[in-house]
Amino acid sequence: MAAENKHELLIEFGTQLRELREASGLSQSDLEGPPVAGFSIKTISAKERGVGSRAPEWDFVKRYVKRCRDRRDPRQKVPVEKYDETTWARTWELLEDALAEQTRAWRDSDSPAAGSARPGRRLGLPVGDCDPLLLEVHPAIQLPGTDPAAVLPAYVPRAHDARLREIVDGMLDDGRSRLVTLVGGSSTGKTRAGWELLQYLERAQPGRWWLWHPYNPTHPQAVLADLERVGRHTIVWLNEAQHYLMPNNQRLAERVAAGLRNLLHTPDRGPVLILATIWPQYWDTLTSPPSSGGPEPYEQARKLLTGTRVSVADTFTPAELAALDVPGVDPRLGYAAGRAEGGRITQYLAGAPELEDRYRAAVPAARAVIQAAMDARRLGHPLAIPHALLAQAADGYLDDHDWDALDKSWLEQALSYASKPCKGARGPLTRIRSRPTAPTVGSGQPYVRLADYLEQLGRVERTDSYPPPSLWEAFAATVTDPDLLRHLGHEARWRGRYQRAISLYSLAADRGDADAWWLLASMREDAGDPAGAENLARLAATRGVTAPLHRLASRRRVAGDVASARALTKQAAGLGNLDALVDLGQLAEKEHDHNSAARLYRQAADGGNHRALGNLALLRDRDGHHAEAVALAIQAADGGNPWALQDLALSRDYDGHHAEAVALAIQAVERGAGSALRHVGLAREDEEDYAGAEEAYRLANDHGEVHGLFCLAVLLEEVYQDTAGGEEAFRQAADRGSVDALTVLAERADQAGDTATADALIARAVELGYLDVFRELASAREEDNPDRAENLLRQAAHMGCKYSWFDLALKDAAGDLAGTEAVCLKAADRGALNALEKLALLWERAGAHADAEKLRRFGLVETRSTETSGPHSTWIAAPLDFASYGGPVAE
Structure with a gap:
């Protein structure tokens, strides 16, 4: 969870704002007047470009969306839901949560100390x-x-x-x-x-x-x-x-x-x-x-x-x-x-055909344990799978006839069948035998591992299958690692099974997992029980976990409940949450109480919060204490927050001290804030200082940030009208691994009919891990060449991109309500995060607003099959039960 990604998220959110304004037929100046503090063209431009390191204030976003709605050009046919404040609030809240999570992850991801190897016997x-x-x-x-x-x-x-x-x-x-x-x-x-x-x-x-x-x-x-x-x-x-x-x-x-x-x-x-x-x-x-x-x-x-x-x-x-x-x-x-x-020579030598034949020909009990192992692995269970998990999960993979036919030794017989070597290669399930010199795995019970080939086969063949309840219950009974329990809870939640997620999050919270506490509180709030969410956050705080209380305050602020947000923030700060102290300092700043803000920032900084040092640096800079501001920002950067220097650089640039801003940005880059120079360039562009922007982008490139070269290419083409220079910069950026540049060049080659070059550029982007290039090019070609667009999506789907598969399936079912519902449900079973929201929007357009809201709050019935037909209300889970699992939720 990256600090640098923080800025990419801000850029993406700013892009959504800009797209709303442009769809409304408005310019930035159309939104500016009448004058409101903090709502100038300069501010609007900065927020649309994602400049800075923090999310825009919710008040700004709310006002921005309202003005787009109220002042839109009547000739622009913009769907009314584009202006829905609740939807924008959810999006903004996700951004806030993501930024907070990245900050926590950065603090916890300190690498082992640099330096020479420690003395001792040579490794290996x-x-x-x-x-x-x-x-x-x-x-x-x-x-x-x-x-x-x-x-x-x-x-x-x-x-x-x-x-x-x-x-x-x-x-x-x-x-x-x-x-x-x-x-x-x-x-x-x-x-x-x-x-x-x-x-x-x-x-x-x-x-x-x-x-x-x-x-x-x-x-x-x-x-x-x-x-x-x-x-x-x-x-x-x-x-x-x-x-x-x-x-x-x-x-x-x-x-x-x-x-x-x-x-x-x-x-x-x-x-x-x-x-x-x-x-x-x-x-x-x-x-x-x-x-x-x-x-x-x-x-x-x-x-x-x-x-x-x-x-x-x-x-x-x-x-x-x-x-x-x-x-x-x-x-x-x-x-x-x-x-x-x-x-497929190596696969044959490794026994892959024999493995698949052994799986296909397995008796029901053996096939059940193999499929349970397949599902456990694709949901994220570690390589070592305990016998107890397979024994408890197997009944969900057997019908009544096969289950009744089992004898007392069915598990031993199934594992014996699955463990036999295939022409000398490992069988489908192999016992993990501890070495005499190694500690016993887990609790000492027998463990097996699934053959790699069958794991890969299971990921393909069982991707549409929601695992039976017996597997989830086996997870709850056999898994003790809180990180794994939380991860499995995510897998259930991403598939829309919120009740199952609650049970797994509860087990993780019982074992001290701070993130699980927050997930339970947020789900309780989403389910329409704000009082219960608040009580749970307070209970977590009494156990030393104050983050849920602080994050709940942020949610209340988004919802417009300022009084509750302030009260919760004060409670979290009083219980020792340093981020809450920083938030109180920001509130004091808004109220022009700089003395109180400085005191709160220093208190948080003394506790080790380097975000507070960055805020204090900006505050001292605004008050004219520039040398002190620089010293504080450097202290924050040396403590792990290099973006404090970036923020100070942008502040100095805003005040017209461009050379100083560049010098600070270089220090920020050298300390790990790789995007600092690029953001100075974006700020210079906002001021129409294109020479200054070019200088910053070139410096960013010199300091190893390839996205600076991409921004330079855009500047050369769009501002200087230097097509040849822009093209060359795009190619240099692509050669250095910029997926944005690769996507631009691929789209241009594709538009020109040079599919061979486009495919080569796509392959390079995919090699760098960017499957979404297919979807972006498909979107660009949808109107002029739908066949090519569909082909691109199919390539991505074939490579395992569930969202490309979802796009294709929705296109195939367009106009068919029942078919589209089935596609959304299958996408949920695959774990597509946006499937339930798309289904809820579909129902809203069909007039089923109550069902859509229930779906968002409660998710899907766990046992629903993708083949189910009938009224959609039968697919919605009952109101969530937070009290039946014991532990913190019941309290």
């Missing part, structure tokens, strides 16, 4: 002493006549191997550390390619390199425990990197990624080779740039991974297949080449 083992099977290289199928000891067939180099060796050769030449991420589907040869790269490195520098494979007690904890000890000539082996970078504790995930970035960027610890493997869907999640849908959960991982991808194809090329048809090739390779479909 010499490469020559490593065992490929212990490094999770898949053993190959066995055939009659082959040596059982030869677990791996002779290696046939493929296209990606040349790229891997090129990267390693570069590392050996310049001595700089490298990260390589092998991206490909299950059983495509990623881990084997990594193993062969180790052998290449060992041959180049015999005995010099050691390999460290961190995994105990958990993957991320093992990394953090010893990362500072990693020194020169170490290979950090991160097979299935999602286990390290996507644990359910996102703060832990960001600490791991930040620590790995620090290792790569500390020259005196190199050269180090970090070798990672990952599936494409996890790569897309980790490397997707910020969007307007909410905070960015994996900013450190995105910055770590971007530009490190080496793709491993699912299939052998014709030339690679031909290399298998020569004398002396391992017979298993020839066997696979003659039987694998479409060149």
Whole structure:
């Protein structure tokens, strides 16, 4: 959850404001008069451009929307719901929540300290002493006549191997550390390619390199425990990197990624080779740039991974297949080449067809435990799945006939069937056996892991299936980790099953999870019980968790209940919430009581709140104490809030001190606020100082912010009318990985009919983790080339973008109320966050306002199937029950 993404969210929100104004047929000057403090053209422009680091005040947003509605050009046919204050309040509140979450995540994501490796025994083992099977290289199928000891067939180099060796050769030449991420589907040869790269490195520098494979007690904890000890000539082996970078504790995930970035960027610890493997869907999640849908959960991982991808194809090329048809090739390779479909050699060698056959042919009980494991993994359960979970979940995957037919030993028989090797490769479910030197997993009960190939198959085949209640109840009975419980609660809530989410959030809150307390309070407020939400927030505060009380105050402020908001903020501040103290300081500032504001900011700063230091810096600057303001902003930046310097730079720029503003912005960038110079440029543009804007954008580019180069390209084209210069800047930005520039160039190529160039640019954006490029281009081509638009959406849907699938399905069902309802319900089952809101809007347009409101408040009935037909009221959950789970909710 990134600080830099904070500014992208502000830009997106500002874009929504501007689009409303333009749709209303208004200019900025149309909104300005009569004069109101804080509502000048300059302010309007700044808010529309997302300048600053805080959300616009709600009063500003409310007035802005009202003026757009009241002064709209009557010739503009704008739907009345575009001006709905409640909808805008929800959007603004999401922005506020996202910004607050990012601030908390930033404070909690401190990376391991920089510096040289700690003294001690060298990590890992010499490469020559490593065992490929212990490094999770898949053993190959066995055939009659082959040596059982030869677990791996002779290696046939493929296209990606040349790229891997090129990267390693570069590392050996310049001595700089490298990260390589092998991206490909299950059983495509990623881990084997990594193993062969180790052998290449060992041959180049015999005995010099050691390999460290961190995994105990958990993957991320093992990394953090010893990362500072990693020194020169170490290979950090991160097979299935999602286990390290996507644990359910996102703060832990960001600490791991930040620590790995620090290792790569500390020259005196190199050269180090970090070798990672990952599936494409996890790569897309980790490397997707910020969007307007909410905070960015994996900013450190995105910055770590971007530009490190080496793709491993699912299939052998014709030339690679031909290399298998020569004398002396391992017979298993020839066997696979003659039987694998479409060149899927490595999958066949790893037993994938046998795994799928074993799954398809399974008796009901065995199929039930495999499907329960599939659903558990796709919902985010860790790799180790306890027997108890499968035993409790299985009945939901069996009909009455099959359930009644089970005998007492059904679970043992099912697991025995699922654990049998497939021609020497692992079976569908493999028992996890603890090593004698490792601590016992969990409580000591038996655990199994699902075969990678079947996990990938389950993510595709079961994507439309809402898991049965028995699985959720098994989660509640067997999961004790509060981060995982909260994550599973999210999975239920995203699917519209609010009652199930409450039960899981309650369990997490019982175990001390602060975020779960807030989620319960906010759901209670959304369900129409503000008093209950307030009581729950106060109860949390008595247990040392004051954030829900503070965030509830923010919600009350959005709702216009200023008195309640102030009272709750004071309560939170009195109980020690430092953010609430800062909010009280802001209220004092609005009332022109600068002495009280300064006192409150200093009190919060003394408690360690660096946001307060930033606010105090701005306050002292407004009062004319510029040197003190700079010192405070630097202190805030050194404490982890570099945006204090950015805010001060923008304040100085606003007052006409442009050179000083640039100098402060450079300091902000050097301390981590990468967008500071770009925002100075945007502020200069607002003042029509285009030379100053150009200077700031070029400086931003010089300091490594590629979006500054993108802004320069826009300036050159739109202001200077320099088409050639703008095009060149767009291309430079695209070459440096700007997805915005790639999208612009792809759209232009597509409009010009050069689909080959457009597709190549799209592929580059996708490689950087930006699947939304398909949707953006589809939207641009919808009117002039609907067939191309549909093709783009289908490509994205095929690659796993649930929102592109949703777009297509809604287009197919257009005009059919029942069909559109069914699409929305299926999208909810898939976990599309916007599905319920689209369904509620559909019902409102059909006149069912009461049902739409109930749907928003209570969600869907958990047991509803996507095949259900009938009145939509039967799909709405009953009023939510917050008291039946015990713990804090019942209190």
